[in-house]
Amino acid sequence: MAEIFDPKPVEIKGFEIDERIIKLADKAEESCSAAFAEIDKNARINGERVLRAFINNKVSAECMNGTTGYGYGDKGRDTLDAVYAEVFGAEDALVRHTFVSGTHALTCALFGLLRKGDKLVSLTGDPYDTLEEVIGIRGSGNGSLADFGVEYDQVDLLPDGKPNVADVFKKVKDAKVAYIQRSRGYSLRPTLTLTGIAEIVKAAKGANPDIVVLVDNCYGEFVETKEPLQCGADLIVGSLIKNPGAGIAETGGYIAGSKKLVEQCAYRLTCVGMGKEVGCSLNQNKLMYQGLYFAPEVVGNALKTAVFTSEIMSLLHFEVYPKREEKRGDIITAVLMKNAENLIAFCQGVQKGSPVDSFVTPEPWDMPGYDSKVIMAAGCFNMGSSIELSADAPLREPFAAFVQGGLTYPTGRMGILVALQEMFDRHCLKLF
Ligand SMILES: *Cc1c(COP(=O)(O)O)cnc(C)c1O
Numbered sequence: 001m002a003e004i005f006d007p008k009p010v011e012i013k014g015f016e017i018d019e020r021i022i023k024l025a026d027k028a029e030e031s032c033s034a035a036f037a038e039i040d041k042n043a044r045i046n047g048e049r050v051l052r053a054f055i056n057n058k059v060s061a062e063c064m065n066g067t068t069g070y071g072y073g074d075k076g077r078d079t080l081d082a083v084y085a086e087v088f089g090a091e092d093a094l095v096r097h098t099f100v101s102g103t104h105a106l107t108c109a110l111f112g113l114l115r116k117g118d119k120l121v122s123l124t125g126d127p128y129d130t131l132e133e134v135i136g137i138r139g140s141g142n143g144s145l146a147d148f149g150v151e152y153d154q155v156d157l158l159p160d161g162k163p164n165v166a167d168v169f170k171k172v173k174d175a176k177v178a179y180i181q182r183s184r185g186y187s188l189r190p191t192l193t194l195t196g197i198a199e200i201v202k203a204a205k206g207a208n209p210d211i212v213v214l215v216d217n218c219y220g221e222f223v224e225t226k227e228p229l230q231c232g233a234d235l236i237v238g239s240l241i242k243n244p245g246a247g248i249a250e251t252g253g254y255i256a257g258s259k260k261l262v263e264q265c266a267y268r269l270t271c272v273g274m275g276k277e278v279g280c281s282l283n284q285n286k287l288m289y290q291g292l293y294f295a296p297e298v299v300g301n302a303l304k305t306a307v308f309t310s311e312i313m314s315l316l317h318f319e320v321y322p323k324r325e326e327k328r329g330d331i332i333t334a335v336l337m338k339n340a341e342n343l344i345a346f347c348q349g350v351q352k353g354s355p356v357d358s359f360v361t362p363e364p365w366d367m368p369g370y371d372s373k374v375i376m377a378a379g380c381f382n383m384g385s386s387i388e389l390s391a392d393a394p395l396r397e398p399f400a401a402f403v404q405g406g407l408t409y410p411t412g413r414m415g416i417l418v419a420l421q422e423m424f425d426r427h428c429l430k431l432f
Contacts (some may be wrong), residue, residue: 017417018424020431025417028312032324035307043300046222050296053086054289064286071280080288081276084244087292088221089230090256094266094276095240097284099253102218102239103130103369109237109255110134110177112265113212116149118176123168123200124192125157128185128216129394130369138371161189163200169207177212178204182228183219183330186394186402188321191329194224194231201232212261218242219330219386219404222299235261240291241385243331246298247407249291250284250382302331302387302405305412309333309403312416316429321400330404331387337399342428346401347377349422350391353415354379364395372396389415 063076071077077095084093099105106128114120120135132138136146146152155171158164172178180200184191192200201213215228217236221243228236235257240249255265266275310333311324319336322328337343344364351362357379364373373395380388386404389412393401406412423429 015414015418015421017421018431021417021420021424024312024315024431025308025413028308028315029413031311032304032307035324036304039300039303039307042222042225043296045225046296046299049225050087050293053083054293056086057082059083059289064289066281066283066285068280068282070278072278074279074281074285076285076289077279077281078276080285080292083289083292084254084256088227088236088256090236090258090262092259092262093254093256094262094269095252095254095288096269096279097240097250097252097281097288098269098279099240100251102216102237102242102253103128103134105237105239105253105255106131106216107134108268109214109235109265110145110179111148112268113177113214113235113261114145114148114150115176117151119151119153119174120145120177120179121152121171121175122154122179122181123172123204124163124179124181125154125189126187127154127179128181128218129371132371133369157189161187163192163196165199165203168200168203172204172208172211175208175211177214179214179216180228180233181216181218183216184321184332184334184402185218186392186400188334188398188400190322190326191220191332193327193329194226194228196329197228197233198231201228205232219332222296223303223328223330229257234258235265240288241382242387243299243302244295245288245291245382245385245387246294247291247381247385247388247405248294249288252284252288298387298407299331301407301409301412303328304409305389305406305416306331306333306404308409308413309335309416312420316420332402332404334400334402337393337401339399340395341426342423343393343395343399343401344375345423345426345428346419347375347391347393349419350377350389350403350415351379352422353418354389355411356381370394391419 063079067074081093136144213233214235215233217238240252310320313335321334364375367374376392378390389406391403
C-alpha cells in the first residue's frame with residue numbers, strides 16, 4: 001500500500017548551517033521583497049525584448065548549426081549579430097566566441113577606433129585593472145596603445161566616487177574616444193546607472209560632438225530596462241561569461257553600436273577587408289542564442305542574490321556597496337571584509353557552496369593583468385564565469401570581496417550561507 005503523502009517540505013541535510021545564520025537569512029530575505037518585485041518586473045520587460053528580437057530577426061533551427069573553416073555565410077552568426085543589435089538598440093553588433101574575454105573585446109574596440117596621435121580619455125577615473133596594460137599606463141607598454149602613439153588622459157572621480165561631470169568638457173575637446181565604465185569593477189565607487197551615463201555622455205558630446213563614446217558594459221546588461229546606446233553612447237562592449245551569456249555561452253564577447261564603428265572593430269578582430277564576414281562559429285551558436293534568451297531571467301537571479309548578500313552582510317555589520325535599498329547599475333556587491341583572514345574565509349566558503357569544484361580551495365595568486373594578488377572563488381560550469389556565483393578579491397586594503405552572480409536565486413543564496421558558515425567556523429564571524 002502506498003504511504004500517505006506528507007506535505008511538509010523536506011529538510012535538506014548536509015549544509016549544516018547554524019540556526020542563527022538561517023534565521024538571519026530569513027529576516028534578510030523578508031526585507032528584500034520590494035527589491036525582488038522590482039527585479040522581476042525588469043526581467044519580464046527585458047525578457048520580452050529579447051523574445052521580440054528573436055522573432056523579428058527570424059531566428060531559425062538552421063541558425064543553431066555552426067560552421068567550420070573560414071565561416072563564410074554563417075547564418076547563425078550573422079543572425080545572432082542582428083538579434084544582439086536589436087536587443088541593445090544598436091545598428092550592428094559583433095558577437096563572437098573568439099573574443100577570449102571582456103578585456104579582449106575592449107582591446108579590439110580601442111585598437112579599432114584609435115590611430116596614432118589620437119587621444120583616449122576615461123571619463124570615469126582609473127580604467128579597469130586589465131586595461132591599464134592595454135592603454136600603456138602600467139607594465140612594459142610593449143604593443144600597448146601608448147606604444148602605437150595613442151595618448152591617454154582621464155577625468156578623475158570626485159572624492160565620493162561619483163563622476164566629475166563638471167570637468168568632462170576640459171578633457172574631451174581634443175579626444176577621439178571617451179571611455180565610460182558602467183560597473184564599479186574592483187573599486188568601491190558607485191556603479192553608474194543609466195541616468196548617470198546619459199549625463200556624462202551629454203557633457204562629453206556637448207563639448208565635442210564628434211567624440212566616440214565607448215561604454216564598458218560589463219556586468220551591466222539587463223540590470224535596467226534600457227542600455228547605454230539608448231542613452232547616447234556610440235559603442236558598448238561586454239563579456240559573454242558575464243550577464244548576456246547567462247552561464248550558458250561558454251566564452252566570448254560582444255561589441256555593438258553603429259555599423260561603421262562595429263566594422264572598424266571587426267577589422268581588428270579578424271582582418272582589414274574581411275571583418276565580420278569570416279570567423280566560423282564551430283558549435284557555439286546555439287549556446288550563445290540560449291545564453292541571450294535566458295539572460296534577463298538569470299541577471300534577475302543574480303540581482304536577487306546580490307540584494308540578499310547586501311542585506312545579510314549589513315545585518316552582520318559589514319560595510320556593503322551598494323546597500324540593499326540602493327538602485328543598482330550592475331550585479332556586483334562589494335563587501336568590506338576588514339582583514340585578509342575574513343576575506344579568504346569568505347571566498348573559500350563561496351567555493352565550498354558552489355556546484356562545481358566545491359571541494360577545491362582557492363588560494364590568492366598573481367593573476368595576469370592584475371597588480372596585486374587576487375583570490376577567486378568560481379565553482380562554475382564555465383571556467384571563470386562571473387554570472388555564476390563567484391567572489392573575487394584583490395588582497396589589498398580595504399579587503400573588499402566583490403561578489404557577483406548566481407544562476408538561480410536558491411543556489412546563490414545557499415552559496416552565501418555556506419560562506420558565512422565557513423567564516424563562523426574559522427572565528428571570522430560573530431553571531432548573536
Ligand atoms: C569583467 C570586466 C572587464 C573585462 O574583464 P575580463 O575578465 O577580461 O572579461 C572589463 N571591465 C569591467 C568593468 C569588468 O567588470
